[in-house]
Amino acid sequence: MQEDFHYYATYCAAFLAGYDHRECMDICYSAQFVDLCSKTLLGRIKAPGSAATTMLQIEMMDARTDILGLQDITGIWASFHFLPRDLYASKPHRPKRYMNKYRLICGHDGELVSKTVELAKGRSLQSVGIAMHVLADTWAHSYFAGTPSLVINNTTDDFFEILPEGEYPDNQKAIKFRHNPSAADDTEKNIYTNSIYQENENSVMNLGHGRAGHLPDYSFIKYCYLPAWNDYKVMIKDNPSDYYNAFCQMIYAMKYLRGSFDSFKLNTYDTDAVKGHEDRINKILKTRRLIASDDWKAFGEELSGCEIDNFDVNRYQEEYINAPSEDKSSTFIGSFVDGALAQKSMVSAAIFRSGNMLAGFGKND
């Protein structure tokens, strides 16, 4: 997902869950900061690099892909952007090496989603924001794994957008891919950028949804494609529906975190909270454009009556740099770092306990 959903839509969901404007800002800032908190940024402000929640392109280019490098990559991406759905999934006639990667396939409403949300209970708003980012990404990034793997994350070039009846034969329009990262995706001509095919199993180009380009991050598109892991079966990805469910599930999760419910149940989406706003939300999700920040922002400002500041990655850095060592944890970024370390530790430990070494050794809870 992109800034429009992680920042502005999370603000809207937090407000509908009952948080006030200031709390919503802290939550949505943290949710978006997950996409920017790299080792480079943390190094600049002298924060612990192990709390990194993302990797920059340049960091990925330099990343090693030996076992230690793969563990580093997987520990970040599986913990924050591609939360595994079922660490104990089974598939017949596959060796352990394949199953280790297969079990890291991301999906919504897995056991780790409830652990992520429960981990944020009683913790800072920054932890809530991190949990919302992770939860939202389980919807957008479904069917891809947060580890470099050709046999899991590769796809064929046959992507088709599914359109309303009557417009195209079989209601499908072919999507064309090109490998030009500097050119913007063209929604009118259905031309998008994706990563180049790399035959090396552990190449970083085979991490996550690179082969599908940014399609998983566009809320308007419903499409079908052939993932490498699905034994020649076509997968349909309905982003408008998934994003709507993600929004409603975020509201439910944040109500639980505020204490409205005793427990967090999977497959539960608070559609009552969006009553009266469904058409507005669906319109935002289905409008054909690359990013919907303006519309989500307008919606959020209407809900709260307050202005939502644009996201500024530098906002809290001075506070952290200038704070004495013993007070760093109580700064905004310090709380974020604590939340990120807890999330990463929880997910890595869960992966390790399942007998999978791809995220390294995990501490027992």
Add this chain to the structure above:
Amino acid sequence: MNSDIEVNLRKYRTNLAGSGTGYILFGIWTVIKIFMTVTMNRSYIAGILSDLDFDIDKADDETRQIAYIVICSLLFLIALVALLFHLYIGMRAIRYSSKETSSKFFVAFSILIMLMNISNLPDYFKSREEGLSVMNDRGIVPAVVDLTVVFLLFDIIYSVHRIDSLENKKKKIAKDAAASGIEEESTGD
């Protein structure tokens, strides 16, 4: 979209495209092999000439050069023909897999070449002190290569057969569905 027929069709089309590509690569390898043999194994051409009862030691320089040129040209021509065969079969297989053509004539060539390769395989298992045999070190790799070629050709033939039978099944199901739809309409009237 994910019925058994559709899933298997995708699988066999992918197999066919993969085997076709592999067969083209083997064609390129055949050309490289002939080129390497001609250029790096000087006694090879002399051996061919002596098999043709041409005494190369007694010939003058000009005659020797002409003989070498003729033999090399023939060998490269054979390599070219072999490459063209591989390209024809491989590219037809790829085009058939992507539904760009419905002609299956390449399957006949595939069967012929596969049978020729199979008939040569027993030679690898004869016990010989010299020459290519799995009984000595020099024969194992060529034997494996030839077995792989046989496998590729078999995969091409089998995949085409399976694609055909699945397509026929799909058409039959569509026809039956259309017929039962027409029957329902007529009984409803």
